[in-house]
Amino acid sequence: MRRGLGLVIAIALAAVHLPAGARPAAAADSLNLFGWSEYIPQVVIDEFTEESGIEVNYEMYASNEEMLAKLFSGATKYDLIQPSEYVVEALVKEGKLEKLDKAKLPNMKNIAPDYFGLPHDPQLDYSVPYMSGTVGVVINTAKITDPVTGYADVFQEKYKGRIVVLDDALEIVTWALHVLGLPPNDVNKESLEKVKPILQKWLPLVKVYDSDSPKTALLNGDVDLGVVWSGEAALLYNEDKKFKYVLPKEGAHRFIDNLSIPKGAPNSDAALKFIDYILKPEVSVKISAEFPYTNPNAAARKLLTPAERDNPASYPPGNPKLDTFRDIGANAVLVDKLITDLKAQSGT
């Protein structure tokens, strides 16, 4: 028993001296980057380190909320985070973001003009668009021959059990709002009451809810159409041209993932250097090559390959009706409850 105890103590001592990984104390030459999993290609990070001499500690998360949880726990002081647009709005409201020193971001001029003037950060004072995309309808044209132009066309009885949708309560609610002609960001008790009957009709038709990899069910042929991220649709299109992507005529969500500097970042200089580096067109194309989302960098778009540019999911043609999400505050709780209830009711 005493031997066991000694062993425990020895291990504990050894473990404490093990390299603990990231050194959160900001050395002048390190950057604590907190981003979406795999969203920033390793080659881009490595080249940044080569050019600037700044070490990058890259931690990853899989949802905005996870990011917020770890950010505000204070366990590690991050220099750079990648919030979605509605999270940027909430963070700005709470005063949690540093104002960007535009003088240090000469490459901001590369950002396409339609990314300015958006409600979450009109002047781009607190955030720089990293990648954008849409949520729309993907159709397996080998199985679906009737025209599908929007949400109402998707959620028809004849497609029962053949539909995949994102497992995102807020998204689902906004689709119903669109169909009713209501503003998608007008989420409150009353509007939720109005969408409830529509969702009660829709949800029993759904076969799969999947925010992580809806392409799986589509590729497998277990479902034939769905409402998914444009990136997923783009990957599907690259795999097989039979997968068509359509932006719903009732209106669609344009999401923007941004780079922001949290208040109290130990090394905001390094963060600004990184942002400016990302804004270089030749670097930005590298990101597009890995992730077929919509690149907000106008200069980078000119450098895309024809295949990338012609992917209709990445760069939807025409002038579709797009909206970004707003921060809906405590109404998010009501949204979550509604979808949980309806999912449980639609039975399995």
Add this chain to the structure above:
Amino acid sequence: MRQESTSFATAAPSHQRAPGGIGWLLLAPLLVWVIAFVIAPAGIMLVYSFLKRGTLGGVVWEFTLENYTGVADPTYLTIVIRSMVFAAITTVLCLAAGYPVAYMIGRASEERRNLLLMLVMVPFWTSFLIRTYAWVTILKNQGLLNSMLLGAGLIGEPLELLYTRGAVIVGLVYTFLPFMILPIYSSVEKLDGALIEAALDLGAGPLRAFSRVIIPLTSPGIAAGVLLVFVPALGIYAVNDILGGGRVDMIGNIIENQFKGNARNWPFGAALGTAMLIAFGFSYWLVNRRQKMIEGTR
């Protein structure tokens, strides 16, 4: 048949002594661990369950009972019951399927035994995600199972196996079976060979030998296996999310949503978690005390 052989602990309490100084000293590391890493975090969650939701997640330090009134909603009750039903079905299936395997391994020769144990565990040293997606490949409409059944002419059209409750059960049993096999194995291993042979020789037939002699003797292992399968199975969220197509929400998913989804409602998640904790903790404590009292009064 002596009564003792069917109870949880068959030894007379004479194996137990008063702890004395040395007993408490030796227990100290465990106590410290439990206080630091079980009570403290549980305490944090308990406290959070009475606070208000923060806009960016986290909490606002204002007292409220609204989280607990929220817990009392019928939707959540349905989901809790569903979790318990799935966990129970999983446990029963694991017991039925796993006991023979555990028995086989426990009675095997020493070299064979280790090999078999490794064979049982090694599949679970692969990534859970990839393993579960492999099940998707097996169960999907154009998947392995359907292809085989169609090819053998047993069915005319592919069966809808994936994204159903059945698929979730298969996934759950797959995940938890080793955790039923291992505890039972170690109980079987200590069985006296002569005793088993005697039971089987005395003409009652293997079924009666099993039910009257062998299974009761391995009941501690069975109890451990049931605990180590049922309890964690209550909290699962990933298996049912993938294999159930996100349609089979369990209590684990609901709680996860509060922290990782748009709801950003930590206090509510904490309240749900605390409710689960109290329900389990109390039941376990009661059963445990009763067992100890049975032991002590003999």
Add this chain to the structure above:
Amino acid sequence: MTRVNRLLTLWTAFILLFFYLPIAILVLFSFNESRLNVVWTGFTTKWYAALWRDSLLVRAMKNSLIVASFTTIVSVVLGTAGGWLLYRFRYRAASLLETLVFLPMIVPEVILGVSLLILFVVIGFQLGYTTIVISHVTFCFPFVMASVQARLAGLDPSLEEAALDLGATPLQAFTKVLIPYLMPAIVSGALMSFTLSLDELIVTYFTASAGTRTLPLEIFGRVKKGLDPSLNAISTVFIGATVLAVLATEALRRRSK
């Protein structure tokens, strides 16, 4: 008697087949041409070559093995000690202690992760290997303890008494009689701990740091991009190596007999 044995062997073989079926798919798809790893499109070994260059993935695997090994060691020590002490001594708060020990098994992982994170921040513990191991041990050692307790139930006390009568010290009785007796339970518990730790995702997310990413974190992070077959490849390499090691040990043991 042999009919029973034959049935048991058949059933065990069936269950093992059940266990290995997804693994066979996993291994097969590690040679799949398509990056999206969903439908079979052709044979290639390029993902194994990609593994060579994927230092992130290999480092994640290394981290997972380090964490799982330490977790198993600490869990075995705590679990065995706890199981034996609760057997030997009649503590007044025994039921309470046991309930508390098993509590982490019921607490949802996300809650455990968040609360441990808060705890570590409050006491100023830097995130890294130690915090991950601590969080893993917290829900792994109950498995060891349950296993050891089950094995101790029904232990003939005269076994230890005999050892003591024959002149052994209490410590010798413990190490030379009790520990060997407990071995199958300890091995069971160790296998369970190792397995649980190796595949742990959520709690690890909250208690890990940038340099201590484990394999599940790395793999889960790649879901959106697509779980490309290099992930299958690393799993295949790992279990291939393990199986080989086990067979080699078996062969050596048989040779030395």
